[in-house]
Amino acid sequence: MINVDHLTKRYGPVTAVDGLSFEVGPGRVTGFLGPNGAGKTTTLRMLLGLAAPTSGTATINGVRYRDLPNPLRTVGAALENDCFHPGRSAAEHLRIMSTAAGISRSRATRVLDIVGLAEAGHRRVGTYSLGMRQRLTLATALLGDPGVLILDEPLNGLDPDGIRWMRDLLHQLADEGRTVLVSSHLLAETAQTVQDVVVISHGRLAAEGPVTELIQARHTDNLEDLFFDLTSDRANNRALEVHSS
Amino acid sequence: MTTIVRLTHAELRKLVASRTYLIGLALSVGLAVISVAVNAATAGHNGHAALGTAASTDKMLKLGVLCAVGMLVLGILGSGSEYKYKTIIPAMLAGPRRGTLVAAKVIGIAVAGAIFSVLTFGSGLAVTVAELSAHHFHQLPADTGTLFWGSVVTGTLFGVIGVALGYITRSTIAAVVGAVGWVLFFELAILHTLVPHMAKWLVTGAASTLTDPGVLASKALTPAAAVAVLSTYAVVLLAVASGLVLRRDVA
Numbered sequence: 001m002i003n004v005d006h007l008t009k010r011y012g013p014v015t016a017v018d019g020l021s022f023e024v025g026p027g028r029v030t031g032f033l034g035p036n037g038a039g040k041t042t043t044l045r046m047l048l049g050l051a052a053p054t055s056g057t058a059t060i061n062g063v064r065y066r067d068l069p070n071p072l073r074t075v076g077a078a079l080e081n082d083c084f085h086p087g088r089s090a091a092e093h094l095r096i097m098s099t100a101a102g103i104s105r106s107r108a109t110r111v112l113d114i115v116g117l118a119e120a121g122h123r124r125v126g127t128y129s130l131g132m133r134q135r136l137t138l139a140t141a142l143l144g145d146p147g148v149l150i151l152d153e154p155l156n157g158l159d160p161d162g163i164r165w166m167r168d169l170l171h172q173l174a175d176e177g178r179t180v181l182v183s184s185h186l187l188a189e190t191a192q193t194v195q196d197v198v199v200i201s202h203g204r205l206a207a208e209g210p211v212t213e214l215i216q217a218r219h220t221d222n223l224e225d226l227f228f229d230l231t232s233d234r235a236n237n238r239a240l241e242v243h244s245s
Numbered sequence: 246m247t248t249i250v251r252l253t254h255a256e257l258r259k260l261v262a263s264r265t266y267l268i269g270l271a272l273s274v275g276l277a278v279i280s281v282a283v284n285a286a287t288a289g290h291n292g293h294a295a296l297g298t299a300a301s302t303d304k305m306l307k308l309g310v311l312c313a314v315g316m317l318v319l320g321i322l323g324s325g326s327e328y329k330y331k332t333i334i335p336a337m338l339a340g341p342r343r344g345t346l347v348a349a350k351v352i353g354i355a356v357a358g359a360i361f362s363v364l365t366f367g368s369g370l371a372v373t374v375a376e377l378s379a380h381h382f383h384q385l386p387a388d389t390g391t392l393f394w395g396s397v398v399t400g401t402l403f404g405v406i407g408v409a410l411g412y413i414t415r416s417t418i419a420a421v422v423g424a425v426g427w428v429l430f431f432e433l434a435i436l437h438t439l440v441p442h443m444a445k446w447l448v449t450g451a452a453s454t455l456t457d458p459g460v461l462a463s464k465a466l467t468p469a470a471a472v473a474v475l476s477t478y479a480v481v482l483l484a485v486a487s488g489l490v491l492r493r494d495v496a
Contacts, residue, residue, distance in 0.1 A: 050338075080334065085259075085263055085332055088263055096259055099251060099258050
């Protein structure tokens, strides 16, 4: 369970995240949507202890990330697809991560196999394509066999086969009872992947809930229409009025 | 296994996996061997002290600078490249308690620095002994032991200073430029010239006491005091670095 409660982040005069609250439960794939600059990545960074909130809390299973006893075994996170030393191989990268987390080396081999990088595992990451880096990012997230997965733009750089593979994998992980939060701006792909959404705009919550229910409630046809309905300037002005009152 | 042990193992694995450390070590050992061989070959010529004299052997054993420079650069690369390649993100996801993460990095680089310095000085010393033996000289200067451990301590502490600089600047280039600028411009060009009596308290002054037989013999500082001076610089820089790592968001 992911719980974000009145989370705020200010950078000087700029408020990137503004009193954001939402919950993400297990057993479902939840999309975390918002326009560029809406505060998605900042929220995920605060959730993962990489950025300090100005106020509010972000917890995983009721605990702040930095207080988790062995975080990689609880949370698998994939924030960027270029967090690798180009001179190391994928296998070396995963061995370093497994050493840091006290995870067996055989698990590193296993996750390389899961993401389809078993044959390329001994190549230097500097030679990898964007799609291969995306797979390695996911392998890193899966290393600790965690119950919670937080993935930032996991579909970027994947070809159509890769997108289908990722979608099936995310569904499988959710079916296993894991909490899966996926940030994305690829609405058409996200629509086929997620069951729930959390939509934010200008750092504030625009809507959260099952996609089908939100579409019905807002009288829209699909996730794309719902997204634009929630994040348009008109919607933001309405939200601002509610917020200030 | 405790978190600090796991993270330290991971840091040592990083050093070996990125190959920079191994290449740097090979380069340093190679330069130490070449330096000793060149000094042996030129001994007794063009005004150089004759082979077998204390002055000649001391010159051959001035290898601490290789340990210091090599480990300073490797220390900077160890922490600065975490930001360059964004590997600081997975590192902090595995070890979100940042103080522990910095401690593991420091312990890892200190271990690597000690090994680096022992092998660099040790290979230079081995070639020195071989050269002297080949010319029927069988005695090393009395301060050889002090130079050996002085070089090891200097290399280790310069590695730690490098880690601190890398964390402070979050840039390998800025850290290297800053370190070189500090040593060449601030310490050697200004302070050594303007206040020479204070030179022994500077980073280069304390390091010279531990690695340069001439400075060691001058007794400007005792070796123990020089270690204390260098350690103080390392601890102060690490305190600044840790404070910044703890407070800064990771972009």
